[in-house]
């Protein structure tokens with residue numbers, strides 16, 4: 336695999352950071368209220384080390400085995416690992432054990448398993464509920480109609496810490512469309528907040544649409560391509 340050049344990576348990260356800063360300024364938000372989550376699926380442990388040298392600390396992974404290998408190789412670093420990929424119920428235990436956050440919880444069965452399997456010596460697992468906001472054909476994500484019931488289930492699980500909502504809207508070049516999907520997620524969070532007092536996270540926005548997401552209140556943007564280059 337072509338190793339990522341350090342200078343290129345440094346430049347890419349600086350560019351993404353300035354997009355985040357400018358988007359925040361435009362809507363009078365603090366840059367420090369927006370976490371840049373580097374999506375490192377398909378990248379090597381060495382790519383991640385270089386990104387850490389550029390100041391990144393939070394990494395998002397989609398594929399369990401690949402992630403576990405990298406987490407083991409990078410144990411010497413103080414990193415925060417986010418699972419953002421599709422969840423299968425037979426694979427929840429390693430996720431509950433090795434990750435700090437899971438963004439893609441979309442059903443009660445998965446939530447209960449993560450709760451039961453979270454090791455006692457670790458703090459509660461940070462959870463975002465993935466919501467299907469654009470009716471995209473992807474089957475993942477709870478529907479907005481079913482969200483309140485799922486929130487109330489999770490509020491009763493002591494080993495999970497419900498932090499907020501996540502969405503992966505269908506990609507669109509239509510800026511108004513991007514805003515509409517992200518604004519829907521923000522409204523859904525407001526709706527369920529009475530049931531989950533400290534749920535204040537909106538995990539939304541990727542390389543192509545982080546500006547719209549920040550304008551609509553994103554607190555975590557998940558960026559892969561514009562940090563590490565095109566995936567192979």
Ligand SMILES: *Cc1c(COP(=O)(O)O)cnc(C)c1O
Nearest residue numbers: 374419541542557558559560561
């Ligand atoms: C791959 C992925 C991203 C990053 O997408 P880019 O377009 O490469 O920035 C963000 N979120 C999720 C859930 C992903 O699977």
